């Protein structure tokens with residue numbers, strides 16, 4: 001995957017996120033990386049690439065590959081009872097996570113990989129080229145480390161670039177002593193780091209983990225070389241976004257109940273705000289206003305699917321972009337930036353989310369002439385082709 005060459009021609013409109021949109025453009029990927037972009041009329045001769053593979057975009061709009069910086073992709077079982085109850089008016093309190101823990105624990109490695117593989121194929125077909133995947137449906141050291149290993153197994157066998165996050169602090173398991181469980185999570189952090197996790201995360205919210213408990217887990221992560229991220233202010237304001245700023249998290253995610261003060265602290269600390277609009281839709285919470293609070297404070301925005309069986313069963317970044325525009329009030333330009341460059345920044349990747357020279361050769365041929373058409377066209381097929389590292393998939 002890493003060494004591919006490709007010339008993408010016939011691009012009606014190119015968004016590089018590294019400059020202005022380019023009409024009638026071409027992109028050259030060399031050894032898996034962007035080597036040249038510009039007007040097709042200016043394409044240089046390439047005598048050293050005689051058998052260069054070509055992809056004709058057919059006049060469509062081309063954008064950088066979508067980066068999905070928040071998923072819980074590896075799970076088994078259904079949460080349909082909880083969903084149906086919610087349609088009847090029941091509120092969400094995070095408790096359904098234990099249902100998924102039971103089903104995931106009961107599934108074999110091969111079953112979990114097959115389920116996640118199918119979801120990754122959907123994500124790829126919808127333009128996702130990079131994805132963060134959290135553990136958190138095991139809730140014992142062995143079961144959590146198993147989920148991290150499965151993410152790495154999936155990373156080796158399919159094109160989407162995956163990285164894993166240790167989320168032992170997802171919920172206190174049924175029947176466990178709270179303080180003992182937290183000690184166990186902290187003690188598992190070095191094992192997660194040794195197993196290849198890149199990040200540590202905590203569900204810091206009302207009824208889940210407190211700010212002080214989350215701080216302990218994040219500090220253990222930092223001490224073991226892990227990057228930090230946080231589920232923050234989803235159910236209620238608890239000060240989690242302020243903790244993200246205090247501890248130097250790469251991102252704080254959800255933020256439905258973020259305060260303006262905490263948003264300003266996030267902006268000052270360079271914490272990316274990850275918006276998850278499919279969660280607001282699925283929970284029927286009506287919490288759409290926080291994007292404006294974060295934008296006002298100057299927080300860099302990212303978009304993610306939060307793919308999980310209970311509160312956001314969705315692999316599609318185009319659908320997330322549509323909701324961000326139609327319900328959260330992002331402009332088309334803001335939403336595409338958040339789904340590419342902002343999301344790459346949320347994962348601290350300087351060479352993804354844009355098509356500047358040297359970036360990963362990850363791009364999406366939209367099934368549209370213009371990115372605004374992707375937002376306006378509901379329920380269609382948003383993506384024609386996804387390219388990862390110069391390889392069309």
Ligand SMILES: [Zn+2]
Pocket residue numbers: 070071072231306
């Ligand atoms: Zn989540």
